[in-house]
Amino acid sequence: MLIVAFGSAALVYLAGKVHARLRDALAVLSSLVLVGLTALSYGAWGEFAYVPDFLGLELVLRLNLLAWFFAITVAAVVSLSTIFSLSYMRRKESANFHYSATLAVEGAMLGIVFAGDLLSFFIFWEIMSWSAYLLISCNRGRALDAGLKYIIMSLVGSCGMLIGLLAVYTGLGVLRIPLVAEQMQAASPGFVLLVLLTFGLGFGIKSAMVPFHIWLPDAHSEAASPFSAVLSGVLIKMGIYGFVLLMYVLVGLKLLLGVGAGWLSLRQVLCWLGAITVVIPTFIAVLQSDAKRLLAWSSIGQIGYIILGLSFGTPLAFAGGVFHALNHAMCKALLFLAVGAVEHNTGGVRDLNDLGGLAKRMPVTFACALVAGLGLIGIPLTSGFVPKWLIYRSLIEDGYPFLALAALIGTWGAILYVYKLLHNIFLGQLPEKHREVPRAPLSMRIPMLLFGLAILVFGVAPGIPLRAVQGIGRSLGLAQLKVTPWGLASEAGALNMLNICFAIVVAFAAVFLLMRLGAKGRAVAQEDSYAAGSAVPVGRYHHTVDFYGPLSRMISPYLKDRVDEFYSWLAAKGREVADLTRKMYTGYAGTYVLYIVSFLALLIFLQLMWEVW
DSSP states (O other), rough: HHHHHHHHHHHHHHHHHHHHHHHHHHHHHHHHHHHHHHHHHTTOOOOEEEEEEEEEEEEEEEOOOOHHHHHHHHHHHHHEEEEEEHHHTTTOHHHHHHHHHHHHHHHHHHHHBOOOBBHHHHHHHHHHHHHHHHHTTOOOOOOHHHHHHHHHHHHHHHHHHHHHHHHHHHHOOOOOOOHHHHHHHSSSSSHHHHHHHHHHHHHHHHHHTTTTOHHHHHHHHHOOOOOOHHIIIIIIIHHHHHHIIIIIIIIIIHHHHHHSSSGHHHHHHHHHHHHHHHHHHHHHHHHHOOOOHHHHHHHHHHHHHHOOOOOOOSHHHHHHHHHHHHHHHHHHHHHHHHHHHHHHTTSSSSBBBOOOOTTTTTHHHHHHHHHHHHHHTTTTTTTTTTHHHHHHHHHTTTTOOOHHHHHHHHHHHHHHHHHHHHHHHHHHOOOGGTTTTTOOOOHHHHHHHHHHHHHHHHHHHHHHHEEEEEEHHHHHOOOOOOOOOEEEETTTTEEEEHHHHHHHHHHHHHHHHHHHSSOOOOOOOTTEEEETTOOOOOOOOTTTTTTTTTHHHHHHHGOHHHHHHHHHHHHHHHHHHHHHHHTTSSSSSHHHHHHHHHHHHHHHHHHHHHHOO
């Protein structure tokens, strides 16, 4: 799989020099082959050394259920995003690079989840980070600043991980993941905490957990929409995979729960960081007018649910966190593709106040975006309902009402921004300038329909992914859940999505019959539209423009990104220190002689004082 991914990355670029259609065909074929190979590898668990001797170390690849679950998610999202790119990237100068770098990122992500030792993990992590940086920046302009912010934050995380890797090798003498996990059980609490903090820094930055999230809004909004789908759908999930590997494999849940005590326990700190990540970015998303920036902020909020579930650590919460990683990958990738289709067909319009009524022109895109939005909220019959239900139930049953309230507030906020996104783009009146907007091309509609279908299938039959999630939890030492094809069975009450589906279908049928029996609607002119009793101005038919204005005026003073301001202050101070340092280099030999004499005098003074002491 890795040979196919990295090899096709090079071949696709060369094929683009020959003919665009050859490049496109090879890119799509390569991504589909990777899906097939990953699917066929299910059950072939094991490991092997692909480099037996690298500076005295053995580099290992391994496949288990945890790695396979994330690998199939990566392969599926990248392949559908690649198919979507056929129309989106057509006749763009950066198309060759886009396809090539996307396959390189896919290969690196597969390498991360297949890595059986920490050195291989770190190497693939760096390939992913630098390839993603180039993809984020390739649109130039503001994208260069977004890419720079991303790579600086990534380098900080990589430095933390490198310190942790060196500490593990120095302290334990091994880098093979099973051996590290075995010896970690006898390590000192301080050493365990060092490993958790150093690796946790890298994983927290990549998953965009508050307070390490500042790179994500710019990167997601400035990257090309197909790569935004990959970036939000699976790349930030590499941070989630890293957290699972760190907390449940390398350290182990039992040892993890013993780090700290009370409110200062690591579990409590991570849970509350997850809760904060749920609430604050969610309401910042509500205030956005750029469609992609809204989705970017919502990604941070949804990651909070995953962090909360993984950190809480019960079998239900863990299953909810891992399942929501899959749900978020599908829903957010689909929403970015839907916004990309609108952007493509309207000539680059992403401002929510300049759109509206596009459901009439792009019905398939609207239907798919609606399904994805409902899945993001967690509405029944979508794949988002079950994981959020598992997290809520676990928090409430174990007596953490405030964490449950934070998760519920995040869902309320998700309703607000999903409504704003869908209504401002697809509903309301269609502006005159978008009267002739065409439907999305077939190569865009097919990936969106497949994502939408998966969201609905996993919503009605959640047992399909839950069986894999349960197997992962069992392999990590968590209690087994009673999974059924339609949900869960337990002493506290069963979750049966088939019954819920039947009830919803009956309710919709009743509402439909009542509407058919009611008065018939009639078409009116666009100007014949009113909001709160007032006529909507001509040329501004959309009554949801500035719909959340009152809410924005109330909460925006409290939702400023103080973390970003703090990092900006640090950058400014660093620049001042650098400017002062530059002044030392005068170019005069006499000045440098003075520096040397002063330094020697200081050393002599310290030596004399040392003898006196």
